[in-house]
Amino acid sequence: MPESKKPDNERPPGKHPQNAAGERILDARSLRGLAHPLRIRILKSLRHDGPATASQLGERLGESSGATSYHLRQLAAHGFVEDDPGRGKGRERWWKAMHNGTSFADDLHTSTDPEVRGAANLFLHEIANIHTQELSTWLATRHDWPEPWSTSGDLSDFTLNLSAAQLHELNEKLHAVVETYRTITPDEAGDAAQVRVHLHSFPRSHPSH
DSSP: OOOOSSOGGGSOTTOSOBOTTSEEEEOHHHHHHHOSHHHHHHHHHHHHHOOEEHHHHHHHHTOOHHHHHHHHHHHHHTTSEEEOTTSOOTTOOEEEESSSEEEEOGGGTTOOOHHHHHHHHHHHHHHHHHHHHHHHHHHHHGGGSOTTGGGTOOOOOOOOOOOHHHHHHHHHHHHHHHHHHHTOOHHHHSSOOOOOOOOOOOOOOOTTO
């Protein structure tokens, strides 16, 4: 997809690049706009827990409403969140996420711009921190869930010998499997809960190398 030269904050609402899964495709500018720990946490909360006001987000995240309000405006300027006019009364301002998730444009992985690499590192490390927190919460509370939920989770790891192309192929196939479950509606799912699926796959250096 060719990158538009039109700045993000001049694009019409909802016209930011996204993939078939409804995920916002991050370019260098939008990545820099998102790469702040509190903005990432705010966006995660709006996506997973639903629309909220700045005050509600402050309570959810242990931050002041002034801080969440400021970062909400920054997220809006970069096209990540928008007003939810169907909620609230009077001057109460509700916000909602504009996309299901985020993904990197291909050139972000190979950028040599120090600012872009720094923003990418901050973003990815914060996502890794969130994954660790979510997993820790599950392990600490899983016995509070009834059967079969308490035994339905998974904590597995595998060591494979793959080429870079095979690793990419594996990731694509795993993503495709997840996508087949994304369209299941609450009515179809029955006794459903929101489920988080983490996928970490990466090469490691072998001591003999």
